[in-house]
Amino acid sequence: MFAIIVGLVVAVILIVLNIVLSRISFVPKEIRILSIVVIMVSYIYWGFEPFAHHEMHPHVAEATYAFDGKADIEALEEAGKDIADAEIFWSSVAKVAQHQGNAQAGKELVIANCTGCHSMTHAGFPQIMSDADSIASYGVTPPDLSLSGKIYDRNYLIAFISNPVKAMHIEHKYPVGGEKVFPMPASDWMQPQEIADMVAFLADSASAVPAPVLKEGATEVEISKAANKEVFEAACVRCHSMDYAGITARTSGEDMNKYIGAIPPDLSQHIRSRGDEYLHNFINDPQRKLPGTGMPRVGLTKDAEMQVVEYMTQIGDSKKAQREELGPKILIYLAILAVFALLWKRQIWKDLH
Amino acid sequence: MAEFEKANSVGEWFDQRLNTSGFWRVMMTEYWIPKNINFLWAMGALLAMMFTLLLVTGIFLLMYYKPDVNMAFDSVNYTIMQEVAYGWLFRNIHGVGASVVFLIIYIHMFTGIYYGSYKKGREMIWLSGMLLFVTFSAEGFSGYMLPWGQMSYWAAYVITEIFGGIPFIGDELVIWIRGNFYVSDATLTRFFMLHVLLIPMAILGAIVFHFYTLRFPHVNNEEGEFFDYKEESEKYLKGDKAHSKVIAFWPDFLSKDFMVITIFMIFFFYLVFYNNDFAMDPVNFDKADGMKTPAHIYPEWYFLWSYEVLRGFFFDIAGISGKSLGLMAFGFAQAIFMLLPWLDRSPMVKPANQRPIFKYWFWFLMADLFILTIFGKLPPTGANAWVGFASSVTFLVLFIALPFLTKIEAKIAGGK
Numbered sequence: 001m002f003a004i005i006v007g008l009v010v011a012v013i014l015i016v017l018n019i020v021l022s023r024i025s026f027v028p029k030e031i032r033i034l035s036i037v038v039i040m041v042s043y044i045y046w047g048f049e050p051f052a053h054h055e056m057h058p059h060v061a062e063a064t065y066a067f068d069g070k071a072d073i074e075a076l077e078e079a080g081k082d083i084a085d086a087e088i089f090w091s092s093v094a095k096v097a098q099h100q101g102n103a104q105a106g107k108e109l110v111i112a113n114c115t116g117c118h119s120m121t122h123a124g125f126p127q128i129m130s131d132a133d134s135i136a137s138y139g140v141t142p143p144d145l146s147l148s149g150k151i152y153d154r155n156y157l158i159a160f161i162s163n164p165v166k167a168m169h170i171e172h173k174y175p176v177g178g179e180k181v182f183p184m185p186a187s188d189w190m191q192p193q194e195i196a197d198m199v200a201f202l203a204d205s206a207s208a209v210p211a212p213v214l215k216e217g218a219t220e221v222e223i224s225k226a227a228n229k230e231v232f233e234a235a236c237v238r239c240h241s242m243d244y245a246g247i248t249a250r251t252s253g254e255d256m257n258k259y260i261g262a263i264p265p266d267l268s269q270h271i272r273s274r275g276d277e278y279l280h281n282f283i284n285d286p287q288r289k290l291p292g293t294g295m296p297r298v299g300l301t302k303d304a305e306m307q308v309v310e311y312m313t314q315i316g317d318s319k320k321a322q323r324e325e326l327g328p329k330i331l332i333y334l335a336i337l338a339v340f341a342l343l344w345k346r347q348i349w350k351d352l353h
Numbered sequence: 354m355a356e357f358e359k360a361n362s363v364g365e366w367f368d369q370r371l372n373t374s375g376f377w378r379v380m381m382t383e384y385w386i387p388k389n390i391n392f393l394w395a396m397g398a399l400l401a402m403m404f405t406l407l408l409v410t411g412i413f414l415l416m417y418y419k420p421d422v423n424m425a426f427d428s429v430n431y432t433i434m435q436e437v438a439y440g441w442l443f444r445n446i447h448g449v450g451a452s453v454v455f456l457i458i459y460i461h462m463f464t465g466i467y468y469g470s471y472k473k474g475r476e477m478i479w480l481s482g483m484l485l486f487v488t489f490s491a492e493g494f495s496g497y498m499l500p501w502g503q504m505s506y507w508a509a510y511v512i513t514e515i516f517g518g519i520p521f522i523g524d525e526l527v528i529w530i531r532g533n534f535y536v537s538d539a540t541l542t543r544f545f546m547l548h549v550l551l552i553p554m555a556i557l558g559a560i561v562f563h564f565y566t567l568r569f570p571h572v573n574n575e576e577g578e579f580f581d582y583k584e585e586s587e588k589y590l591k592g593d594k595a596h597s598k599v600i601a602f603w604p605d606f607l608s609k610d611f612m613v614i615t616i617f618m619i620f621f622f623y624l625v626f627y628n629n630d631f632a633m634d635p636v637n638f639d640k641a642d643g644m645k646t647p648a649h650i651y652p653e654w655y656f657l658w659s660y661e662v663l664r665g666f667f668f669d670i671a672g673i674s675g676k677s678l679g680l681m682a683f684g685f686a687q688a689i690f691m692l693l694p695w696l697d698r699s700p701m702v703k704p705a706n707q708r709p710i711f712k713y714w715f716w717f718l719m720a721d722l723f724i725l726t727i728f729g730k731l732p733p734t735g736a737n738a739w740v741g742f743a744s745s746v747t748f749l750v751l752f753i754a755l756p757f758l759t760k761i762e763a764k765i766a767g768g769k
């Protein structure tokens with residue numbers, strides 16, 4: 001019934017449109033016909049593209065880069081869930097964040113607490129176990145921390161050190177008292193000042209990491225690509241491969257499957273299959289787009305996330321620049337051709353009227 | 354053998370041997386087209402142009418494409434899109450062209466329906482046109498499988514599965530089409546063959562045939578007027594072009610076609626460069642994975658209306674399963690347009706708006722097709738399923754009612 005009514009409405013609109021357009025005699029007839037065709041084509045296009053997308057991919061909250069837990073609490077509220085736990089956690093994070101960190105003191109703490117598992121090659125702490133051994137012991141390769149103070153948000157790092165599972169927003173994978181335990185222990189027993197110190201040290205040593213070395217005369221694109229790749233490798237490559245860039249995940253698909261119960265996809269074409277808006281929103285907090293996914297929130301700063309997505313574009317859509325350069329030229333060429341075609345047609349048809 | 358004079362020019366040399374000037378005259382300068390037509394009559398030439406673009410870009414793609422389930426995806430998305438010089442341009446033209454060609458086919462078809470260009474001597478034009486529609490559809494479907502992305506795979510899966518609904522032979526038929534129990538390498542390779550050899554050859558033949566069918570009835574015109582071509586062409590040849598009702602195919606008609614084509618190309622290349630997701634679905638940039646069903650499976654936009662007719666019947670009626678009903682309705686939808694010349698029983702050859710009853714039928718059909726298309730993409734749940742059902746039934750009813758409606762129209766028109 002509904003469809004018949006809608007159909008009737010559309011049909012009536014089309015008929016009225018026709019009658020109206022056939023009366024506007026001061027507009028040339030071809031233009032009137034063209035406008036009917038254009039209106040119908042636009043309507044169809046609207047229906048199967050923007051409208052269908054809107055229906056199939058409901059809008060989700062915008063990405064936020066504050067990592068202050070506000071979005072998490074709002075989402076819990078919306079879902080009608082208990083927010084007390086999250087509020088306590090994020091307010092303790094906010095408290096830590098108020099402390100001015102001391103990098104020197106932080107260094108001692110990092111040596112005492114972190115470098116047993118994590119490498120930090122640029123600060124002089126090499127990897128001690130092979131990837132295979134790490135996987136055997138922890139289920140996954142622990143990340144190198146050299147760049148962490150730069151690519152991850154400060155607030156996020158504080159939250160992460162305090163309680164990794166909460167910061168990553170994957171409580172569903174590691175429920176409290178559940179059988180699976182996240183390999184990195186929570187450190188919320190530490191003093192706020194101590195956590196702030198460690199984060200200060202991470203930030204300090206990350207800023208001392210030299211830019212990637214390139215061959216003489218590298219182009220601007222090569223320079224940006226190398227810088228982006230560094231961030232991508234630090235942030236994503238423990239789990240994801242990027243075949244088209246010759247990058248293989250440090251943890252194999254099989255091991256990942258054991259670790260989080262899913263095989264992370266190869267990212268070569270994700271810029272095309274998901275598009276950059278989706279990627280930003282997803283990386284910022286995967287649960288928002290794909291509730292229940294095993295991918296954690298990684299806490300990239302806005303800049304680092306930009307670099308990651310730009311790298312995915314440079315690899316997955318490497319001809320974008322060429323396309324954008326050629327496009328206008330071809331369109332201008334065609335516009336000029338169309339003018340000549342119009343003049344030629346006028347010339348031929350002037351005897352016919 | 355006839356005596357041959359020594360030729361004074363290359364043109365003359367060929368003329369002596371092939372009668373090129375005679376051929377040119379018959380096919381071009383003295384092939385008559387009515388004068389009162391609008392740009393909608395340029396759609397045929399535009400289609401010929403689009404087909405040429407598809408053919409040429411397709412040949413380039415064929416040089417690098419690998420029809421093998423392990424290589425197909427990367428040969429397209431890596432080799433062609435990123436390594437081969439301007440490979441991306443050829444692919445975008447081919448992909449967007451394949452989608453846009455259907456837009457023009459639909460405009461062309463519905464122009465024919467609107468102006469009644471399928472009857473009173475023009476039945477063969479219509480049938481050969483429908484033959485082109487069917488072959489283009491097969492070409493579009495087989496081509497969509499080649500990049501071996503998720504949509505390629507699942508569209509192939511769903512569409513081949515449809516044949517399983519045919520009584521008695523269904524199950525065997527599906528296996529025969531796929532060349533395996535599931536969509537596999539054998540399926541990809543045979544659809545590759547169809548896409549690059551058999552169907553293009555059929556299309557080329559059908560285009561020639563379509564042009565041939567146009568020759569004797571001549572194309573229709575804006576008022577559906579019948580007139581004496583001999584008389585009008587004589588006027589034209591005597592130089593009274595202004596008062597003749599005909600124009601020559603070359604240069605008169607083609608100069609206008611060329612103008613329409615160039616203007617259209619601006620729009621087309623805009624899509625090629627800046628807005629091609631509608632033709633190259635993002636989901637298809639995920640490699641085919643038979644273990645992972647995408648959240649939404651839908652065909653390309655130009656198949657949505659008939660896909661919705663297929664899905665529309667989602668419950669059993671009178672003991673017949675919804676699936677069988679859908680299949681029957683789908684078969685009906687595929688075949689019914691061919692019968693249009695015989696379903697329309699009114700002798701009027703006039704634009705729809707000047708026909709007392711047909712005009713409602715026409716715009717109602719358009720509205721119904723829009724709704725089928727739009728809902729054909731949405732998940733068929735809740736109210737959507739009922740919209741699908743109602744608009745599918747409406748589609749069937751419209752065609753079943755057409756002979757009766759046009760019979761009434763014939764009476765009204767006869768009484769005038």
Ligand code: HEM
Pocket residue numbers: 393394395396397398400401404458461462465468470471475478479480481482483484485486489560563567571572573574
């Ligand atoms: C895709 C390949 C096709 C090509 C290259 C093609 C080409 C042409 C050309 C050049 C004309 C003459 C000029 C014009 O009226 O546009 C024409 C006319 C016509 N075509 Fe097609 N066509 C194609 C598909 C179709 C289809 C799918 C149909 C519909 C079933 C169709 C039905 C007709 C009809 C009815 C006419 C006569 C129009 C009239 O008399 O006013 N054609 N076609």
